[in-house]
Amino acid sequence: MEKLIATTIFESLSSGIRLDAYRLLVRQGHVGMVAGEIATALGLPPTNMSFHLKAMVQANVVTVAQEGRYMRYRANLSLMLDLIAYLTEECCEGQPEQCADLRAQSSCSPAVLPPLCCPAPKTE
Structure with a gap:
């Protein structure tokens, strides 16, 4: 992993809302959640949640797939495991x-x- 990718990940999760959303998606595993479900679970307006999800997708922290008229988001678990390895590889x-x-x-x-x-x- 490159340093720029690692810093991008940290920047994308530096918001408490984004960190909560990421952890929620981690709990869902490969099933993921649609944007409305995430917003409801976190008690946020859907438009506010869409802003945060867009930033997380751009940082590749979450992935998104179109399902009919819904967008399903999933935590990019392999990227996070790569980040953990990057941080600890020279332990x-x-x-x-x-x-x-x-x-x-x-x-x-x-x-x-x-x-x-x-x-x-x-x-x-």
Whole structure:
């Protein structure tokens, strides 16, 4: 991932409304939601929500697909996983096995964390 892409993602989610919308879409997984459902769930006017969704689509944080007269939005989960990898790929100076203790303290699922290249050192 390029630095410009990472900063674009962060900028697109820097609004509390957009962050709430993204997290809502993450919970929906591949099913996604139509714009009206998102606005209703967040208690926002549809026109306000459309403005925020448009910005998120432009940043590629969410995808959109036409379904009849509705637009269905989905979180771009693979992009977010790429962002997590970008942020953590040089953990402990490129030796992520040294970060095993930090990983254990994290509430993040091990499935979304970058793999350790080596087993964690055993402590006695």
